[in-house]
Amino acid sequence: MPQPTPRKDPLFTVTADTLVAVDFSPRTGNRPPGPYRRLFTVPGARAFTAGNLLARLPMGMFSISAVVMIAGARGSYALAGAVTATGLAATAVVAPWTARLVDRHGQARIAVPATALAALGSLALVLCVHLHAPAWTLFASYAATATTPNTGGMSRARWAHLLKGDDRALHTANSFEQAADELCFMLGPVLAAFLCGTFFPEAGTLAGAVLLLSGMLLFAAQRSTEPPVRRHGRARSPFRAPGMPPLLAVCLATGGVFGSMEVVTIAFADAQGHRSAAGVVLALQAAGSCAAGLQFGALPLTGSASARLPWCVAAMTALLTLPLLAASLTGSLPLLAGALLIAGMATAPTMVTTMTLVQRRTPEGRLNEGMTLAVTGLLGGIACGSATGGWTVDHLSPAAGFGVPTTAAALALVIALAHRIPTDPNRISRPMH
Secondary structure: OOOOOOOOOOEEEEEOOEEEEEOOOOOOOOOOOOHHHHHOOOOOHHHHHHHHHHHHHHHHOHHHHHHHHHHHHHOOHHHHHHHHHHHHHHHHHHHHHHHHHHHHHOHHHHHHHHHHHHHHHHHHHHHHHHOOOOHHHHHHHHHHHHHOOOHHHHHHHHHHHHOOOOHHHHHHHHHHHHHHHHHHHHHHHHHHHHHHHHOOOOHHHHHHHHHHHHHHHHHHOOHHHOOOOOOOOOOOOHHHOOOHHHHHHHHHHHHHHHHHHHHHHHHHHHHOOOHHHHHHHHHHHHHHHHHHHHHHHHOOOOOOHHHHHHHHHHHHHHHOHHHHHHHHHHOOHHHHHHHHHHHHHHHHHHHHHHHHHHHHHOOOOOHHHHHHHHHHHHHHHHHHHHHHHHHHHHHOOHHHHOHHHHHHHHHHHHHHHHOOOOOOHHHOOOOOO
């Protein structure tokens, strides 16, 4: 049956006393592609992003899976919390060394064996729990997972290599990576809880290990986008680069926001008799941050990153007063959830701007190490924030505990204002030859 061909000429008709021309020709608009569509037209970008997201998802699964598995088998949340805290501390120590090796020898050469060792640590933890091994073996097994490479940092390093000289596109890439972080930490706990509750307590840890290793193999296989190795034996340490210490201090304080908010929100929901809803409430905060991160990446750049950072931190500090007010004045969990959704919208712009400055201040050839130092600062802040938030909840009240993340954000603002980070490329420390 022949198909009708589209009309190329307009159709004329009469409506009352008015002549109307109707154009049925196909529309071929010249609307330019959006910033994210342009980002993923970069050759190889989609492939390495898919592998990286697959490897990054378990980062939101391992802690809750370990807690459910250990507490269920040993009947002690204290032991489960101590084991996960030990793994966090071990990661803070080991991760920068792993990143330094990645910079010196290449992502594929170091990340794959490091990931394999971390996966073996997870399997050892499962066996030790299943076989009722002594408690010290749980600590040793979980500490072995500290060799897990900073997958987000390696992805950002690839973007920095592929988009070198294009600050606008790099801003979009960093915003996408921050949104991906939030998405993984939003979906990871939900997936872990589903697997552990539906199948068996060890399912979350086992699935996380499989996803981590398979995702890293896929990511490392994309050699065309891997940054070249630059062997600068006497390059300045990223920690000593001008402007880096105050940036890491901002990361430490921002980590305090994340760590305290999680503990305090769980305690508040428990006090309201809805502890099971705490995960959904926290997921709303991550959802707000994810949406804001994507929108932030689509906005045009105005001013320098160093000038934007105090404004971003100030917005985060101001919005974090909303959960404090909602908890203190109303005691309503739904209102708190809405306040956290709004408050989360300021965290992604803060993290995107901070990571952009870290990239610019890190000496050439040591970007993975610099990015991992920032993550280490966040982990240290999360640990301190968790402890401080827990102490405040126990000695004051869950509602008062929401003052801890607000105070941590205010501290980050003071640091950002006191140490304006220069972004002049000429001032970036260069390796000595």
